[in-house]
Amino acid sequence: MTKLNLNYHKLSGRPLFPEIEKRVEAMKQKQPHAVFLNLGVENGTQPLFPNVTAALTAASSEMGNKETFRGYGPCEGYQFLRKAIVAHDHKDFSPDEIFISDGSHADLADLQEIFSLENRVAVIDPAYPIYVETNVMAGRSRPLLKTGRYGGIVYLSCTEENGFQPELPNVHVDLLYLSSPNNPTGVALSRETLTRFVQFAKKNNAIIIHDAAYESFITSDAPRSIYEIENARDVAIEVRSFSKSAGFAGLRCSYTIVPHHLKVYDAGALHSVHALWKRRVETKTCGVSYPIQKAASALYTREGQQAIRDAMKIYAERAKTLLYGLKSIGYTVYGGIDAPYIWCKTPPKVGSWEFFDFVLENIHVITMPGVGFGQGGEGYIRFSAFAEPHEIQETLERFKRLA
Amino acid sequence: MTKLNLNYHKLSGRPLFPEIEKRVEAMKQKQPHAVFLNLGVENGTQPLFPNVTAALTAASSEMGNKETFRGYGPCEGYQFLRKAIVAHDHKDFSPDEIFISDGSHADLADLQEIFSLENRVAVIDPAYPIYVETNVMAGRSRPLLKTGRYGGIVYLSCTEENGFQPELPNVHVDLLYLSSPNNPTGVALSRETLTRFVQFAKKNNAIIIHDAAYESFITSDAPRSIYEIENARDVAIEVRSFSKSAGFAGLRCSYTIVPHHLKVYDAGALHSVHALWKRRVETKTCGVSYPIQKAASALYTREGQQAIRDAMKIYAERAKTLLYGLKSIGYTVYGGIDAPYIWCKTPPKVGSWEFFDFVLENIHVITMPGVGFGQGGEGYIRFSAFAEPHEIQETLERFKRLA
Numbered sequence: 001m002t003k004l005n006l007n008y009h010k011l012s013g014r015p016l017f018p019e020i021e022k023r024v025e026a027m028k029q030k031q032p033h034a035v036f037l038n039l040g041v042e043n044g045t046q047p048l049f050p051n052v053t054a055a056l057t058a059a060s061s062e063m064g065n066k067e068t069f070r071g072y073g074p075c076e077g078y079q080f081l082r083k084a085i086v087a088h089d090h091k092d093f094s095p096d097e098i099f100i101s102d103g104s105h106a107d108l109a110d111l112q113e114i115f116s117l118e119n120r121v122a123v124i125d126p127a128y129p130i131y132v133e134t135n136v137m138a139g140r141s142r143p144l145l146k147t148g149r150y151g152g153i154v155y156l157s158c159t160e161e162n163g164f165q166p167e168l169p170n171v172h173v174d175l176l177y178l179s180s181p182n183n184p185t186g187v188a189l190s191r192e193t194l195t196r197f198v199q200f201a202k203k204n205n206a207i208i209i210h211d212a213a214y215e216s217f218i219t220s221d222a223p224r225s226i227y228e229i230e231n232a233r234d235v236a237i238e239v240r241s242f243s244k245s246a247g248f249a250g251l252r253c254s255y256t257i258v259p260h261h262l263k264v265y266d267a268g269a270l271h272s273v274h275a276l277w278k279r280r281v282e283t284k285t286c287g288v289s290y291p292i293q294k295a296a297s298a299l300y301t302r303e304g305q306q307a308i309r310d311a312m313k314i315y316a317e318r319a320k321t322l323l324y325g326l327k328s329i330g331y332t333v334y335g336g337i338d339a340p341y342i343w344c345k346t347p348p349k350v351g352s353w354e355f356f357d358f359v360l361e362n363i364h365v366i367t368m369p370g371v372g373f374g375q376g377g378e379g380y381i382r383f384s385a386f387a388e389p390h391e392i393q394e395t396l397e398r399f400k401r402l403a
Numbered sequence: 404m405t406k407l408n409l410n411y412h413k414l415s416g417r418p419l420f421p422e423i424e425k426r427v428e429a430m431k432q433k434q435p436h437a438v439f440l441n442l443g444v445e446n447g448t449q450p451l452f453p454n455v456t457a458a459l460t461a462a463s464s465e466m467g468n469k470e471t472f473r474g475y476g477p478c479e480g481y482q483f484l485r486k487a488i489v490a491h492d493h494k495d496f497s498p499d500e501i502f503i504s505d506g507s508h509a510d511l512a513d514l515q516e517i518f519s520l521e522n523r524v525a526v527i528d529p530a531y532p533i534y535v536e537t538n539v540m541a542g543r544s545r546p547l548l549k550t551g552r553y554g555g556i557v558y559l560s561c562t563e564e565n566g567f568q569p570e571l572p573n574v575h576v577d578l579l580y581l582s583s584p585n586n587p588t589g590v591a592l593s594r595e596t597l598t599r600f601v602q603f604a605k606k607n608n609a610i611i612i613h614d615a616a617y618e619s620f621i622t623s624d625a626p627r628s629i630y631e632i633e634n635a636r637d638v639a640i641e642v643r644s645f646s647k648s649a650g651f652a653g654l655r656c657s658y659t660i661v662p663h664h665l666k667v668y669d670a671g672a673l674h675s676v677h678a679l680w681k682r683r684v685e686t687k688t689c690g691v692s693y694p695i696q697k698a699a700s701a702l703y704t705r706e707g708q709q710a711i712r713d714a715m716k717i718y719a720e721r722a723k724t725l726l727y728g729l730k731s732i733g734y735t736v737y738g739g740i741d742a743p744y745i746w747c748k749t750p751p752k753v754g755s756w757e758f759f760d761f762v763l764e765n766i767h768v769i770t771m772p773g774v775g776f777g778q779g780g781e782g783y784i785r786f787s788a789f790a791e792p793h794e795i796q797e798t799l800e801r802f803k804r805l806a
Contacts, residue, residue, distance in 0.1 A: 001608040002577045003519035004669045008679055015685045043474025053467025057460045060694070063653065064456025071446025071652040102505050102655070102692075109687040113540075116406035133686050137516075174405045205404040249474040250466065250693045252505070266407045276411055282418045283536050284512035289505075289655045289695055291463070 007139045010150065016129050016372040027360050037391050037398070039322075039383045040366040042183075044247040046314065049307035052246065052298045059294035073287040076100065076278065077255070081293045084300035085255060092227065097259055097274065099281055100296075102288050104213050104241040104254040109134045110284075111209055111237060111256070112175070114276040116266075119174035122154035124166050126184055126370060126377030128211065131177035148375045157376050158185055164334060164343075165193040168200050176201065178226075179211035181218060184373045184382040185343045186319075186335020188222035194229045201235035205265065207273070208236040213254075216245035216312055218338040233259040237273070244340070245308050246299050253288055253296045315340045318392055319385035325396040326383070329403050342383040343370070355381055363398035410542045413553065419532050419775040430763050440794050440801070442725075442786045443769040445586075447650040449717065452710035455649065455701045462697035476690040479503065479681065480658070484696045487703035488658060495630065500662055500677065502684055503699075505691050507616050507644040507657040512537045513687075514612055514640060514659070515578070517679040519669075522577035525557035527569050529587055529773060529780030531614065534580035551778045560779050561588055567737060567746075568596040571603050579604065581629075582614035584621060587776045587785040588746045589722075589738020591625035597632045604638035608668065610676070611639040616657075619648035619715055621741040636662040640676070647743070648711050649702050656691055656699045718743045721795055722788035728799040729786070732806050745786040746773070758784055766801035 013019065020040060028036065048056065062068035076082070077100025086095050101107045108130050112121075117139050123131045132153060135141060142151030149155055154173050156166035164187040169176075178197060180189035189197075201208050210226040218224050226232045238257045242248035262273040298304050323336035332345040344367075346355040352369035359365050359381070370380030385392070416422065423443060431439065451459070465471035479485070480503025489498050504510045511533050515524075520542050526534045535556060538544060545554030552558055557576050559569035567590040572579075581600060583592035592600075604611050613629040621627050629635045641660045645651035665676040701707050726739035735748040747770075749758040755772035762768050762784070773783030788795070 002610045002667050002669075003521050004667055004674055004676075004679060005517050005519050006670055008517065008682055009670075011682070011686075015682070018685060041474070045469075047469045047472035048467045050467060053463060056463040056466065056694070060459040060463050061456060063459065063650075064451045064453060066448075066450045069450035069650065069653075071444070071650070073653055103689050105689045106687065114408050114411065116408050118406050130686065137683070137686065207405045247466075247472065247474070249689070250472075250476055252689065252692045264405050264407055266405075267409055267412075271407055273407075276407060279411055279414070279418070280540070282421060283414075283533065283540065284509065286506050286508045286652070286655065289692055290653045291459070291694070292692055 005137070007137050010136050010141060010143050011133060012144050012148070015133075019372070020366070020368065023357065023360065024366055031364070034364045036364045036366060037387070037395050038366045039387055039391070039395055040368045041384050041386050043249050044244060044311070044315070044386055045388060046247055046311050048247055048251075048295070049304060051301060051303045051307070052295050055298035056291050056295035059291035063291065070290050073290055073293070075282045075285050075287045077288060078290070078293050081297045084297050088300045088305070090227075090257065093257060093259065097257055099256045099258060099277065100288050100293060101254055101256060101285070102252040103243070104211065104239045104256070105130065107239050107254065107256045108209070108211055110280070111277070112138055112140070114273065114280055115175055115207070120152070120154065120172060121175045121177070122156055122169050122173040123177040124179055124182060125155040125157050125375065126373035127177065127179055128183050129373060132374065148371070155374065155376065158182065158187070159376070160334070165190055168196055172204070174206050176206060176208045177211070178208055180222065181214040181339035183214065183339070184341055184368060184370060184377060184380070186339040186341035187343070188218055188220060188338035191223055191229070194223055194226055198226070198229045198232045198235055202231055206235065207262070207264070210236050210238045212238050213241035214244055214339045215240065216308060217315065217340055219316055220338050222338055227257070233261040235262065237262065242296055242299065245312070247311070248296070251292050251295060253292045315385050318387065318389060321389070322383055322385055322392050322396070325392070326399065329396070329399050336385070340385040342385070344381050344383060346379050346381060352378055352381060359402075363402055365395050365398055408540070410540050413539050413544060413546050414536060415547050415551070418536070422775070423769070423771065426760065426763065427769055434767070437767045439767045439769060440790070440798050441769045442790055442794070442798055443771045444787050444789050446652050447647060447714070447718070447789050448791060449650050449714050451650055451654075451698070452707060454704060454706045454710070455698050458701035459694050459698040462694035466694065473693045476693055476696070478685045478688050478690050480691060481693070481696050484700045487700050491703045491708070493630075493660065496660060496662065500660055502659045502661060502680065503691050503696060504657055504659060504688070505655040506646065507614065507642045507659070508533065510642050510657065510659045511612070511614055513683070514680070515541055515543070517676065517683055518578055518610070523555070523557065523575060524578045524580070525559055525572045525576040526580040527582055527585060528558040528560050528778065529776035530580065530582055531586050532776060535777065551774070558777070558779065561585065561590070562779070563737070568593055571599055575607070577609050579609060579611045580614070581611055583625065584617040584742035586617060586742065587744055587771060587773060587780060587783075589742040589744035590746070591621055591623060591741035594626055594632070597626055597629055601629070601632045601635045601638055605634055609638065610665070610667070613639050613641045615641050616644035617647055617742045618643065619711060620718065620743055622719055623741050625741055630660070636664040638665065640665065645699055645702065648715070650714070651699070654695050654698060656695045718788050721790065721792060724792070725786055725788055725795050725799070728795070729802065732799070732802050734802075739788070743788040745788070747784050747786060749782050749784060755781055755784060762805075766805055768798050768801060
């Protein structure tokens with residue numbers, strides 16, 4: 001008799017994004033004439049850059065030509081892309097340490113697999129739900145507690161009080177999920193915070209999985225990569241993305257850095273984490289679509305780099321408008337400087353979902369309920385700057401009416 | 404201290420394909436003037452069909468245009484593709500039961516995850532290595548035995564004696580991996596065989612994961628889908644692919660059918676396997692690249708369907724030439740009628756790897772060692788018909804010299 005992975009049943013409710021979709025759909029049914037503004041999205045509004053589109057269509061044509069057609073590519077990604085990434089952004093690494101994947105989301109979900117189920121997991125809180133959920137699904141947690149948190153998982157709170165810079169765990173942990181800039185708070189981890197965590201990991205032989213999907217949005221002097229911190233390559237894996245910097249969310253391409261330096265002592269011997277991840281990638285995946293990798297490699301040209309900078313400027317401007325606009329109405333807001341997200345406190349005694357629903361129903365603005373990103377997000381909603389200027393202006397107008 | 408998933412260390416040697424690559428590279432170094440013929444590949448030689456390339460480039464252009472740009476798509480795939488698949492090939496299912504993924508390989512690797520680690524796994528042998536390897540990595544096996552098989556896994560032998568039609572397990576099993584047409588034997592499972600397995604699964608509340616990646620190559624009256632068998636939707640998941648039928652290996656797109664009918668009784672309640680897989684897909688993936696899904700949907704047109712039939716004819720012709728050619732030289736060969744693979748017995752007392760190396764060194768033909776697909780493949784090598792006619796002719800000439 002087939003038995004199920006009952007760890008899945010520990011998961012609370014449905015995943016966040018489908019739940020949002022459901023509520024928005026219901027409200028649209030209820031108020032068919034309302035004009036909804038979507039300030040909840042994680043998709044850029046800018047299309048692919050012209051030279052990226054050109055590379056994508058050219059590679060697509062190659063696939064239709066007998067002489068230039070390509071079948072299976074290397075599981076870890078084409079050398080042309082891995083080399084370009086190293087040459088532009090990671091000169092201290094070898095192309096061999098770069099793994100191309102079809103999205104940082106998938107890598108963030110799958111990296112836990114190469115580690116034992118016995119490891120104790122710590123996560124930044126609030127955070128992108130996938131860190132916790134995939135560890136729950138694998139069986140590294142106890143059931144959901146009444147607090148809304150999972151037993152056995154260590155939560156590293158990012159609060160107003162600590163400036164959204166998490167404290168070190170005060171219990172033993174083995175695997176830490178950090179994210180800078182953090183989604184949803186929109187705040188980057190400072191050099192001091194990252195240094196403390198790297199030192200902690202080094203001292204405790206722990207490993208950090210660092211989600212840097214939003215690094216290109218940083219405008220402050222916060223580190224853009226955990227590898228700017230001394231010794232980080234001994235303890236950290238970093239996941240990067242083209243989804244936000246270059247509008248690749250619908251194309252699917254990203255990369256993960258697994259340093260050769262990263263070693264684990266287990267079962268009486270020293271092991272390479274790189275070798276383990278390579279084995280997983282070689283066994284379970286067949287590489288990323290060739291035209292998509294060609295599109296990504298077009299980002300590593302003068303034109304591509306300039307286009308990224310231009311796009312970042314556009315979003316930074318919008319985030320600033322939203323941040324200062326909400327502030328001037330009287331909201332307590334954070335983030336927006338190093339990320340396209342604004343983290344906004346709900347009115348006193350109003351919960352995240354309650355405020356989300358209220359805003360949706362009354363002024364038809366779609367946001368994200370902070371608690372969807374963990375209990376640490378309760379009492380907040382998240383705004384996204386991935387919206388057109390007129391939508392942002394209109395959002396601010398509507399919130400003014402609400403105040 | 405981080406602990407590793409030591410199940411990975413149970414895996415024998417390196418994955419098959421990188422091992423082949425390594426040996427071929429070494430031989431090319433050793434014999435730099437030799438002309439190598441690759442009869443080992445799993446890649447089609449035909450480029451993308453013209454209407455597929457057109458759809459791919461058109462959708463690529465859409466991504467570069469602000470009005471038609473798309474970000475994240477639905478995790479389970481776009482409705483336009485799911486609907487087309489159902490309308491053309493699976494009229495008894497709803498689009499909701501079709502999950503688009505970035506390759507059958509990934510789904511075949513990941514499906515095990517929704518089932519308990521306690522399940523006993525049975526696999527067709529020889530078979531595509533991923534069925535066994537991903538279950539070993541997850542922890543559903545004991546260590547590798549001296550026989551070259553993993554303890555705790557039940558192997559369903561496909562032999563010359565049983566016409567490559569596996570017998571039912573004679574012990575208790577929960578999860579069965581079948582594949583028809585089977586890679587590497589090149590033989591499709593008969594209606595009788597599949598019926599026996601469906602009945603077995605139904606009686607024992609077991610689940611079948613059926614790999615039908617090569618169904619479009621079937622020319623005999625063998626079933627093209629396990630769902631041709633009565634009650635199969637109560638017990639089976641089927642994984643399909645565009646990689647072989649339409650040259651999508653380098654594009655990455657496939658689909659998996661998880662019927663709503665498929666229910667599991669566990670922990671005192673009846674559960675939907677569809678709900679569990681949907682949860683995994685929604686949590687861990689972000690859907691397949693939009694231009695790639697548009698390319699796939701172009702297969703479901705009159706032109707696309709005709710192109711598949713034409714491609715299948717080309718490969719069937721080549722497989723036949725290879726099959727009868729090798730036979731006429733004196734080799735004992737199977738397969739080739741329902742699949743692009745020829746399963747060829749090695750000379751008496753010569754092992755798979757030994758014959759692979761011998762052929763590589765002496766006549767510079769790259770094949771696949773049967774034992775790479777499991778102990779059931781020992782004593783065979785596999786030829787692929789994914790080669791040009793002149794390469795197939797030249798291969799036969801060289802084997803004649805060897806005889």
